[in-house]
Amino acid sequence: MTTQPPESFLELRDLRIHFPTEDGLVKSVDGLSYKLERGKTLGIVGESGSGKSVTSLGILGLHKGGNAKISGEIWLDGEELVSASADHVRTLRGKKMAMIFQDPLSSMHPFYSVGAQIVEAYRIHNRVSKAVARKHAIDMLGRVGIPQPDRRVDDYPHQFSGGMRQRAMIAMALSCDPELLIADEPTTALDVTVQAQILDLMTDLQREFNSALIIITHDLGVVAELSDDILVMYGGKCVEYGTAEDIFYRPEHPYTWGLLGSMPRLDREPTERLLPIKGTPPSLINVPSGCAFNPRCAFAGRTDGKATSQVPDLLETEGGHLVRCHMPRAERRSIWDNEIKPMLEST
Amino acid sequence: MRKTNVLALAALGTVLTMGLAACGGTAGGGGNTSSGNNNSSTGGGDASAAKHNDAYTKVVNPSDAKGGTLKFALTDEPDSMDPGNTYYAWNWNFSRLYSRPLMTYTPKPGPEGLKLVPDLAEAPGEVSADGKTWTYKLKKGIKYDDGTEVKATDVKYAIARSNFTDELTDGPKYFAQYLDAGDYKGPYKDKNLDDFKGIETPDDYTVVFKLKAPFSEFDFLVANPQSAPVPQAKDTGVDYEKAVASTGPYKFESYEVGKQLNLVRNPNWDQATDTTRKQLPDRIEVQFKQNAEDIDNRLIAGQIHVDLGGTGLQPAGRAKVVSNPQLKDSTDNPFTPFNRYAMMSTKVAPFDNIDCRKAVQYAIDKTATQAPWGGPLGGDIGTTAMTPTTVGYKPFDLYPNGADHKGDLAKAKEALTACGHPDGFSTNVAVRGDRTKEVQVAEALQASLARVGIKLTIKKYPSGDWSAQYAGKPDFVHKNNLGIMIAGWGSDWPSGFGFLSQIVDGRAIKPSGNYNMMELNDPSINELLDKGIQTADAAQRNEIWAQVDQKVMESAAFTSFVYEKTLIFRPASLTDAYVHSAWGMYDYTWLGVKQ
């Protein structure tokens, strides 16, 4: 590696993760870069299949489904992970970086008790007796808000409710005080009150450990209040990046507008969407030429035909706010201010 | 019967030496064994010199060396190891290792072996003037393995139990058929043996058989292991097979029914009393229910010595042996007691016409019908009802069908014209559908008869009920127009009567279980059979059997495919081996092993 280690705690540089399949090359992550500091929270949003999970798995070195091709750089606390040995990355997993997975039922081993799974995670990185580890597991379960943790510790995942399982999953991920925590849709499939509790819990814990936190979701609402920065992914690429304020108050990418428009709000029916994103997510094998979003974009006509012929670059619009769109900045601003924003606020 | 006198003298000598032998342990045995060896031509020498079929004419690897373990294996399990309760040919050979019937066969290869010699008896039976009383004197001093002496009542008891009880069902019942025993209920229901009037024992060494009618081949009947003595006190009925009281050179060490039999030397057997057996191996082991193919491989590898059943190598083993001259020299190809034949029903048209039957006789391609049995190794092409190893057999061929037996179609056509079907006719051939070889024979027959326009339809029936429900049931045969039936017969004793009486006697035709499937009822044949069995002189008698055979063949209802042969393997380690004609197997009482 010729590049210098960055200042940031976590930095991705032009990360690409491609899967050769029988149908063709799946470009799940295609040139992604971002930075994240300790104690900060990054929200990654995007539709299903946009590459959010694969990115995170790539950081942990767990993307190796079959013969995945990875390129670019992943810098974690001064170490480059793409070129590091698999065994070294393994020693970082669980301890330095941990992940809370999408579906806690299928992500926990059905044959082992919740306690045993936490104990295992703890003992990989801490040379302690089983009894000590068990005390720690009970402690962790208590901290994530599971009542009577000393009794529930011996229960099996299927004996937990959905929310409890998610808490247990968090307890397991946090058992070794990771410095980087990635939460992959930690609240999907949970009811709204539980969602809030879980999110609160994670930020509390983050504060406690001063870890860097990545929250992945396709729901902007979830990240709205937690995130310092937000990354909007579309078709394996970042289409907009900025602070929470940038994304919520000054969004410039038509896809982000769509996401904002489909945000569920307490005062609306969840199914009722103001600005529906028409069509389906793009194929990652035959990515639409030009701007990947163009088949679904209402403003594709306003780019002098560049939308279908030229891939737009991710360009800074102001103060670290990055947007990938051919529309002139002024036009984007004016559309937001005059068309989208009033519509979103109208009700 | 000069031979008999010589043997009687020998037996007398035996009695005289008894006293000495009693003190000298086994010494008496050793002396006589060598003399037993003299009656065989000792041409060969070591194993490598032995050729294919050598054991058929002489003793291969002659040796008096004692010791070692002789190993037998059998695919089957015995019906019973009880000499009184078995119908398996091999067991009538094998059981002589531990049981001595009144008479047995001469221990010599070739036709000499078919002659009877006294065993437990001092001499062949003395027949009364009316032919209905047969008297045997027992040799004195013959002991069971526990040292007690054999008594005449033990012979009487043995026959009572084997022929007159419901429990011992496996052996033949000739004594029940021929003895004048009234309605004797058998020793299990009637504990008083004196109520058995069919046999009298005036003293401990005399057994007198009382017959319903004269039966001149009675010596053959008492050569059956059923005449071997059984002490009443030792009889445990069907369980007796587990601990047979031995009179032969070996006794039971252990017997696990259906698995394994081990025999060891019987110290109470005295060679001096026994002119036919040897006692070479220290042990004899028999494994039952062994894989047939594996038995062949073990024989060829020398891990066992004899396939006990004597039915020969399996197709795979046969192919292996035949293609290797060296291996082939280790085989013999004896006749079995079986004739494989077809019978034409004289009651099913158009076979009620002798000329139609003759047409078949001439049209058969006997090379083709020989092939399924395994070609020449599976049997010689037959032209008579009796087989070559039957006493009284004379070779002749009334229907010569070409030099190579492939059929004389011109003669067949002539016969067809004579019977009024110049263009042939259609009929059915019945066969046991689960017997592959017989089905193949039916197909070969079908093909060869088609050449003269005789169309055969093959009807397959299960072998289990073959004789009770199908081919053995004349009603069924008539109703279903079974013109030809494919069958086989092996006699219980190697004489013309033993062979012919069941299958050609018109009075033996039964509504079910009938073996005279051609329903031949020729008074002259019936009379000859009666005359023969009442003829005391063996030579005259055998002449009569040959006449019966001639008449049967004249009827043209019987046509033989093959006189069956087997291909049996004799490992180099087997000594003193010769094929005994009475069994078509090695004489199991002679065999020894190289160590």
Next chain:
Amino acid sequence: MVAFIVRRVIAAVLMLAVVSMATFAIFFLIPRALGQTPEGMASRYVGRDATPEAIQGAVKRLHLDDPLLVQYGRFAKGIVAGQDYSLGPKKAECPAPCFGFSFNNNQPVWPTLLDRLPATLSLAVGAAVLWLVAGVSIGVISALKRGTLLDRAAMTVALAGVSLPIYFTGLVSLAVFAYTLGIFPGGGSYTPITVNPIMWFQALVLPWISLAFLYAALYARLTRAGMLETMGEDYIRTARAKGLKERTVVTRHALRATLTPILTIFGLDLGLLLGGAVLTESTFSIQGIGKLVIDAIRGNDLPVVLGVTLFAAFFIVLANLIVDILYAVVDPRVRLS
């Protein structure tokens, strides 16, 4: 748990009763319906060309002329209460459980079964250990090295193993290792372990391998498929995310989930084999339950067939029960209720 077992045992007894009736029907009812007379049946159990009296005697002795229900009743009663049997001069006692006496060799069936069991047990258990170890390890390695030459070679051999009949592999192995090379003893050399453990072992090596080859092939394929599926499970990813070594992921997490369904099949296979490994026992002339029953079927020896059928059914039921209990122990999601 106790209630579960009790219920299963009751069900098992009922099932055994049904099995015995079905077997009984196959051997008695169907032939009778097809016109077989008691005499016709009896003629199988007496000597060649038996006289009508002898056949009648056999009919009486074997009670073949009784109504079928009475015959079945006698059989069922014998199992519960035992029965007597005439050997000739005296009666033989057959204490419960009495499956009757062989029609062909008059031996009581139950002691015969017990006598044959150790051979089958030795064969089945030895082979089972072998095929489980070999099949599972090959399957696991194949799955982990999926697509490599090793994987493809293993799966080709496995295909051969599944498709080659045991009498073929058995006879070939005997020809090569026993009769040509002389490394192992030939057929028919099974010796009980109590008599000579060394001979026992030597004689069983080839049967074990032949029998295990077939099953190992099957298990390798099953394990490979199961392993591939399991390795794609989310909880395997979780295990890796914890920082576990790959070997631990495989052994502690993947294997346990993969082996659980295989355990079920294994239990049933073993139970089935304890009811007799017919082909292997026949090929190697091992006097076990399988050899016993195949000969009994050939010889129409109904009491033996009934006895073995019940015996085998018992093992299958037992294996099922054990598998169910084990399954509940292994997989906490399964509750015995």
